Amino acid sequence: MNKLKKIIASALIFTSIFSSAVFAADNNTNEPDLIGTSAIAVDLDTDEIIYAKNIDNKMFPASITKLMTALLLAENKEPNDLLTYPKEALQEAPFSYGLNVHPVTPGDTFTASNAMNILLLYSGNDVAYMIAKEVGGSVENFVKMMNEKAKELNMVNTHFVTPNGLDDNIDNHLTSSYDLSLLLKAVMANEWTSSTMTKKEAEVKSTNGPAAKIENRNKLVGENGNIGGKTGYTEKSGRCLATVYERDGRKIAVVVLNSEYNLPQDTKVFEDVEKLADFSYGAKKEPLLKKDTTLETKTLKYNLIPFIGPERAVRVPVEIKDDASFYKTSLKADVSYDIKDVSAWKLNKNKSIGTVTVKVKDKETKFELYPTISKMELVKNNIFIYLIILVVIFALIILIVKLIKSSKNKKNKRRRLYR
Incomplete structure (x- = not known):
């Protein structure tokens, strides 16, 4: 009897362990382990969210802000329009074209096409300032335009303060990974901005300056289906990347905010994004x-x-x-x-x-x-009720037939009596 109890107990323990393992395996979603504290992946064709991590948390976007600046430039200027470089732009922090690539004299001009390349590839803070002043008439008015466009795109957790994302002494320049996915969709729908983001490098210049070659700060562009995006970093924002992939005819927006900036390699945010992209293309829907x-x-x-x-x-x-x-x-x-x-x-x-x-x-x-x-x-x-009704109807029909027949017989008798 004791042996039988031991056998049963052992079997129950084994079954329990096996069942737990199967349950754990069934609940293992293989989601990527990301450093970024906020992230999203969205199918841009269907608007379905494939992955979500704190997607409505308000975060500092750093230079990803320039996606909105680029969109407003594309909507308000033509590529050959000339933009004048203001002296205030020289005061913007690195990375700036005039500080880090080639000196620019206030009053020099850039074509809007060159400005777009510098903005999205090199991420020039001074050029973002120039665009804001030229498009909006003033930087303050341009920021109003940015926030109005954000409302139009239903970016409800977004408030812009600067056109380049610099956030020193600023606590309310904020957005969310979900809102940035909406902005990415709008940017990708614009031919000028979307085609610019696909470039690995470009040759740019002011109208009076020498040509300079700039490289895209998005290290992933052109790799594994990555077709463009925008990087960002400040001490408040951490390392960020908002980007788009296209594989097998599907476009997926991937946003990772507040990842690690591991200098000098600078690999962590790109690894986060690659993990999330691979996961998203392999994800399956469940009923x-x-x-x-x-x-x-x-x-x-x-x-x-x-x-x-x-x-x-x-x-x-x-x-x-x-x-x-x-x-x-x-x-x-x-x-x-x-x-x-x-x-x-x-x-x-x-x-x-x-x-x-x-x-x-x-x-x-x-x-x-x-x-x-x-x-x-x-x-x-209601079959029984309908059967009863049918019986009643049938009985009534028989009764009516009999009454008619009886009435006819009485009439015939009367006729015979009066002949």
Whole structure:
């Protein structure tokens, strides 16, 4: 008996350990281990969020700010327009074209095309200042334009203070990784800004200065499907990168904020982004709502005898025809139902009677809902009542026939009597 108990106990322990291992394996999502404290990956064609980590946290974006500056330049100037370099631009901190590449005299001009290259590839802080003053009339007005554009793009956690992202003595120049994914989508939709970000290098110059070669600070561009992006760093922001990949016809925006700046190698943020990109292209959707399962019920009223009564009620289960599948993230999915108040006598299993809406962040997806019963179910549920009614109707018909026949016989008898 004691041996039997030991065997059973050992079996239970083994089963428990095995079950725990399987459960752990089933729950292992293989998500990337990122240094960055905020990150997101979004399919730019479908707007589906594939990965989310603190995506609404307000963060310092550093030079990723220049994506907004570039977008406003593209929307307000032509590539051959000339921009005048103001003396105040010389006071902007490195990296600046006039301080670190070639001296610039206030009053010199740059084509908007050269300014765009310096802004997005070299990340020139002075050129960002020049663009702001030329496009906005003043830097202050340009910052207003930046914030108005942010509202237009639904960047609700964003507030810009500078056109270049410098944040010394500034605590409210903030955005979020989710908001930056919205900005990236807008930048990629603009031919001028998107084509500029794809360049590994460019030759630039002021109208009176010598030509200089600049390289893209995004080390990943052109590698593993990376088609462009913008780097950033300040002591407040940490190392940042907002970038876009294209593989197998799919474009995915990847944003990592507040990663490590490991000088002199400067590899950590790029490793974070590569990990997240690889994970995102391999991620699979999972069913949130499964097909052929009851998702909701709707109580419909109907007349037992159409147009006459009495009134009855029937509970109608509804389902979807295909799985509603989504990427598994930390974001909550809000599910809501809209079922029509249709006539129960019009129920058809192949005809939609409403929709279910799944909302993840700002993305809404609708699925058609179908009843699991048809009008024939109403007949089956009330078959005995209908049989009784049929019997009564049949009896009434027989009675009426007999009465008619009896009436005819009486008339015939009367006719014979009066002949």
